[in-house]
Amino acid sequence: MGSSTVAVRRPSDIGADIRRPDGVPKVQGAFVYSSDLSAEGMLFAKTLRSPHPHARIVSVDVAGALAVPGVRAVLTASDVPGSPTFGLEHRDQPVFAGDVVRYQGEPVAAVAADDPATAVAAAAAIDVTYEVLEPVVDPEAALVGPALHPDGNVFRHLAIRHGTTDACGEVVVEGIYEVGMQDQAFMGPESGLAVPADDGGVRLHIATQWLHVDRDQIAACLGLPPELVHLTLAGVGGAFGGREDVSLQIHLCLLALRTGRPVKMVYSRDESFLGHVHRHPARMWYRHHATRAGDLVKVEARVLLDGGAYASSSGAVVANAACFAPGPYRVPNAVIDGYAVRTHNPPCGAMRGFGAVQVCFAHEAQMDKLAVALGMDPVELRLRNALRTGDRLVTGQVITGTAPVAEVIRAAVAHPLPPSLSDKLPMMARPGGAGMTADVADLRRGLGLAVGFKNICFSEGFDDSVAARLRLELGASGSPVATVHVATAEVGQGFVTLVEQIASEELGLVDVVLADADTGVGSAGSTSASRQTWMSGGAVKQVCEQARGVLVERAAGLWGCTAAGLVWSDGEVVREATAQRMDLAEILAGGPVEERCVHRHRQTTPLDADGQGDAHLSFMFVAHRAVVDVDPGLGLVRVVQVATGQDVGRALNPLQVTGQIEGGIAQGVGLAVMEEIVLDGGQVRNPSFTDYLIPTALDSPDVAITLIEEPEPGAPYGAKGVGEPPAISSGPAVLAAIRDATGLELPRAPVRPDDIALRA
Amino acid sequence: MSSQPDRMPQQAPSETPGQPSTDVSGRAASGPTGEAPVVVAPYELSVNGVVRRVVGAWVGDSLLNVLRDDLGLLGTKGACEQGECGSCSVLLDGSVVCSCCVLAVDAVGAEVTTVEGLTPPGGLSDIQQALVAAGGVQCGFCTPGFVVAIHDLLSTRPDATELDVREALSGNLCRCTGYGRIIEAVRTVQREREAADG
Numbered sequence: 030m031g032s033s034t035v036a037v038r039r040p041s042d043i044g045a046d047i048r049r050p051d052g053v054p055k056v057q058g059a060f061v062y063s064s065d066l067s068a069e070g071m072l073f074a075k076t077l078r079s080p081h082p083h084a085r086i087v088s089v090d091v092a093g094a095l096a097v098p099g100v101r102a103v104l105t106a107s108d109v110p111g112s113p114t115f116g117l118e119h120r121d122q123p124v125f126a127g128d129v130v131r132y133q134g135e136p137v138a139a140v141a142a143d144d145p146a147t148a149v150a151a152a153a154a155i156d157v158t159y160e161v162l163e164p165v166v167d168p169e170a171a172l173v174g175p176a177l178h179p180d181g182n183v184f185r186h187l188a189i190r191h192g193t194t195d196a197c198g199e200v201v202v203e204g205i206y207e208v209g210m211q212d213q214a215f216m217g218p219e220s221g222l223a224v225p226a227d228d229g230g231v232r233l234h235i236a237t238q239w240l241h242v243d244r245d246q247i248a249a250c251l252g253l254p255p256e257l258v259h260l261t262l263a264g265v266g267g268a269f270g271g272r273e274d275v276s277l278q279i280h281l282c283l284l285a286l287r288t289g290r291p292v293k294m295v296y297s298r299d300e301s302f303l304g305h306v307h308r309h310p311a312r313m314w315y316r317h318h319a320t321r322a323g324d325l326v327k328v329e330a331r332v333l334l335d336g337g338a339y340a341s342s343s344g345a346v347v348a349n350a351a352c353f354a355p356g357p358y359r360v361p362n363a364v365i366d367g368y369a370v371r372t373h374n375p376p377c378g379a380m381r382g383f384g385a386v387q388v389c390f391a392h393e394a395q396m397d398k399l400a401v402a403l404g405m406d407p408v409e410l411r412l413r414n415a416l417r418t419g420d421r422l423v424t425g426q427v428i429t430g431t432a433p434v435a436e437v438i439r440a441a442v443a444h445p446l447p448p449s450l451s452d453k454l455p456m457m458a459r460p461g462g463a464g465m466t467a468d469v470a471d472l473r474r475g476l477g478l479a480v481g482f483k484n485i486c487f488s489e490g491f492d493d494s495v496a497a498r499l500r501l502e503l504g505a506s507g508s509p510v511a512t513v514h515v516a517t518a519e520v521g522q523g524f525v526t527l528v529e530q531i532a533s534e535e536l537g538l539v540d541v542v543l544a545d546a547d548t549g550v551g552s553a554g555s556t557s558a559s560r561q562t563w564m565s566g567g568a569v570k571q572v573c574e575q576a577r578g579v580l581v582e583r584a585a586g587l588w589g590c591t592a593a594g595l596v597w598s599d600g601e602v603v604r605e606a607t608a609q610r611m612d613l614a615e616i617l618a619g620g621p622v623e624e625r626c627v628h629r630h631r632q633t634t635p636l637d638a639d640g641q642g643d644a645h646l647s648f649m650f651v652a653h654r655a656v657v658d659v660d661p662g663l664g665l666v667r668v669v670q671v672a673t674g675q676d677v678g679r680a681l682n683p684l685q686v687t688g689q690i691e692g693g694i695a696q697g698v699g700l701a702v703m704e705e706i707v708l709d710g711g712q713v714r715n716p717s718f719t720d721y722l723i724p725t726a727l728d729s730p731d732v733a734i735t736l737i738e739e740p741e742p743g744a745p746y747g748a749k750g751v752g753e754p755p756a757i758s759s760g761p762a763v764l765a766a767i768r769d770a771t772g773l774e775l776p777r778a779p780v781r782p783d784d785i786a787l788r789a
Numbered sequence: 790m791s792s793q794p795d796r797m798p799q800q801a802p803s804e805t806p807g808q809p810s811t812d813v814s815g816r817a818a819s820g821p822t823g824e825a826p827v828v829v830a831p832y833e834l835s836v837n838g839v840v841r842r843v844v845g846a847w848v849g850d851s852l853l854n855v856l857r858d859d860l861g862l863l864g865t866k867g868a869c870e871q872g873e874c875g876s877c878s879v880l881l882d883g884s885v886v887c888s889c890c891v892l893a894v895d896a897v898g899a900e901v902t903t904v905e906g907l908t909p910p911g912g913l914s915d916i917q918q919a920l921v922a923a924g925g926v927q928c929g930f931c932t933p934g935f936v937v938a939i940h941d942l943l944s945t946r947p948d949a950t951e952l953d954v955r956e957a958l959s960g961n962l963c964r965c966t967g968y969g970r971i972i973e974a975v976r977t978v979q980r981e982r983e984a985a986d987g
Contacts, residue, residue, distance in 0.1 A: 049926065052921035052929075053921060056908075056917035056926060057864065057908045058864020058904035058905055058936075059864065062866070062930060064866075065863045213964075215930075216868045216874065216928065216930040216962065216964050217868065266928050266930030267928040267964050298869045457955075521927035521965050687969070687970065688966055688969075691966060691969035691970065692927065692964070692967040695968070696967075717873070718873035723962060723964060725959035725960075725962065726954075726956075726961075726972065727956055732967065
């Protein structure tokens with residue numbers, strides 16, 4: 030057995046700008062997305078959806094559809110063999126509407142046919158008779174009105190009572206704020222392929238965020254044990270929360286089992302807008318109390334979220350909205366009520382920022398109002414009240430981890446400002462752009478600051494876990510190969526890169542192979558809550574550490590010594606007494622090593638009747654400073670620059686962190702100035718990329734980034750999540766900047782041109 | 790029955806430049822509202838330098854549908870069906886078009902270039918290389934469209950300013966990146982090409 034005494038210290042992969050392994054196939058157009066799948070004998074599916082937000086279904090006649098040549102199955106509510114309903118938190122949403130429809134776009138039937146055109150024709154041939162009913166679209170009315178569903182209208186009311194609830198401040202500011210309904214608008218439409226299996230079950234290839242929770246909902250509705258429903262992650266074209274809920278999964282599996290053939294479905298863009306949940310619209314009343322010196326005394330808030338027709342994750346979203354309602358500030362006394370209610374609007378659920386975004390618009394507008402009332406600089410006011418480690422939140426929880434709130438604020442405002450407005454500013458860089466409408470003399474520049482925070486991982490006592498498997502063996506070339514198997518959904522965020530970085534860091538020079546994410550391994554939870562670096566990254570780290578223990582034991586056996594004097598160093602086992610070294614290939618010559626683990630974070634607790642408890646694992650903090658140019662006459666805004674300081678714990682891959690920050694800021698800017706699902710009596714008026722605008726390369730600002738790296742105790746490598754904070758306070762900073770430029774109150778996001786032009 | 794899906798289509802067509810390939814039997818194409826599809830006579834498209842026969846396509850089929858579903862060129866993506874997002878960008882006689890808004894039959898006689906045609910055999914173009922290196926790829930669904938649009942931009946305006954670049958790429962939507970790393974990739978290619986020419 031050869032051994033080496035030459036030690037070559039490899040540079041660590043952790044903290045390096047490692048390139049994503051799927052980058053090459055993605056730029057070649059060779060990466061396989063869910064919409065690129067096919068199977069022999071495949072059928073094509075189409076969903077029939079209700080055109081009405083609220084109606085009684087009088088009758089459904091599928092005879093016309095069945096008569097279309099090439100139609101293989103038509104399914105309605107009576108064809109669901111198991112649970113008629115599904116849902117993330119509460120199973121209150123029908124697979125197909127039976128006697129009543131509760132939102133425009135609710136599925137009523139699904140068709141499988143030999144080709145897409147026939148499926149579309151057959152769906153159109155289904156004769157549904159509706160008795161159209163008046164929709165309840167005002168969440169205030171729903172809160173006090175008759176039940177729209179047997180489970181009632183209040184998905185959750187979370188009351189937070191903290192400190193002396195009747196405390197008053199010397200200075201009081203009050204406001205009412207609104208945020209519109211934002212869409213995730215991922216580029217790859219919902220799609221999947223269901224294949225019936227010989228065991229009577231079904232195999233589903235699907236673009237999703239959480240394979241196992243999809244599987245459990247599908248199995249319940251199919252009336253099958255979960256082990257007969259096998260899901261494999263197909264290529265995902267973005268998610269941002271919009272794939273956490275079931276869309277076409279159950280329909281596809283039902284059709285595959287009914288026809289005995291593979292069935293594929295791809296949503297069109299308008300169907301995608303109708304077929305997934307959105308960010309909750311919010312109405313928020315706030316009253317802040319402070320001392321004359323500028324210390325916050327109390328925050329009162331009432332946050333009303335429109336959850337739409339079905340529960341989805343409304344309960345968890347409103348918990349976040351209430352918990353983070355005061356913003357990242359020391360608030361000794363609080364009276365906060367969060368409500369999520371049912372209406373006949375489209376269902377709302379997860380979107381990047383998950384409740385923390387909506388309240389940030391309100392608490393940051395309040396902080397600016399308070400600064401004015403106090404005659405204080407808004408940056409100083411925020412710094413004075415900024416949370417620190419050891420401070421207590423309004424939920425009673427003491428922050429034990431890092432809390433660099435002052436640091437992120439100082440970093441955001443320290444960035445150099447862009448050049449001042451001048452006649453040299455090209456037309457394309459002015460508000461209105463190619464319209465060439467803006468004279469520089471008329472433009473007004475504004476600056477705004479906003480600060481936000483949010484929890485990482487799942488909260489309120491949820492058993493948050495990730496299962497991981499590792500197989501170490503010698504590959505065909507004789508070099509070590511580490512095969513990692515987790516059910517983690519790669520949705521674009523770059524987890525696939527982190528797996529390689531972590532496995533290399535822990536095991537040394539190995540080829541890392543990431544097995545297909547599927548339900549053949551235990552759950553990885555959702556790719557949401559900025560949690561997969563901590564949770565799945567932590568699971569990969571843990572299983573590699575376990576394997577190292579086995580490798581050391583095996584080396585001891587080969588050397589005929591005990592493991593006591595052996596250490597793992599730089600990808601090799603070192604016998605300290607003799608300085609002998611044994612590398613991975615030598616150890617693995619004796620056969621593969623297989624390890625598995627289930628990684629968990631510290632247990633959190635539920636919130637009590639006063640909204641008190643250690644409900645959250647850890648917190649991410651962020652600040653944004655926005656610079657805008659406004660054309661007051663036309664109400665047009667150009668966001669010139671967004672500078673940010675973000676608390677990341679530790680950046681494991683700074684290039685990917687940069688991508689998350691720039692992308693999240695663009696979504697925040699979108700919500701601030703252009704993105705809203707326009708509803709009229711429950712009807713979606715803009716389900717297309719022509720009418721629902723997302724930022725283009727010209728709309729997206731320059732971004733200046735400072736990462737605040739204070740390693741978080743208990744987190745793998747000290748890394749917090751990074752995905753959501755960029756989307757939290759970027760939008761509120763833009764609103765603050767537009768207020769600065771115009772002097773208008775602008776209590777509602779997004780700011781539309783007429784909000785400025787008609788009130789200026 | 791196998792539960793492993795394949796990429797479409799089942800049979801890979803032969804790819805001999807300048808030679809008609811084996812017919813690929815097209816699926817009946819999708820009509821927008823369910824009217825009976827009108828199948829046109831077989832026709833030929835020149836795609837990435839290869840003459841391809843299209844058999845059984847509907848007269849109203851978009852170039853996007855024919856590229857993906859009949860010719861098996863899945864690098865071109867569909868995401869909006871109305872020319873807003875650029876995911877389906879291809880070159881038609883050297884100009885960028887949204888293939889979802891071009892009738893496939895209108896492309897007869899023109900040269901169609903897709904992302905596959907802009908990918909050197911076994912490697913990456915400088916644009917593709919820069920997108921990977923600069924972090925311009927996240928979910929990647931928009932990326933093939935960007936590869937095509939950037940190729941067009943740098944072919945016609947190699948000296949484009951950053952603002953020109955942003956304007957030129959504003960027909961391609963990306964929801965993941967906020968465009969910063971994509972712009973950086975374009976600037977990198979411009980610098981590299983200028984250095985190579987210099």
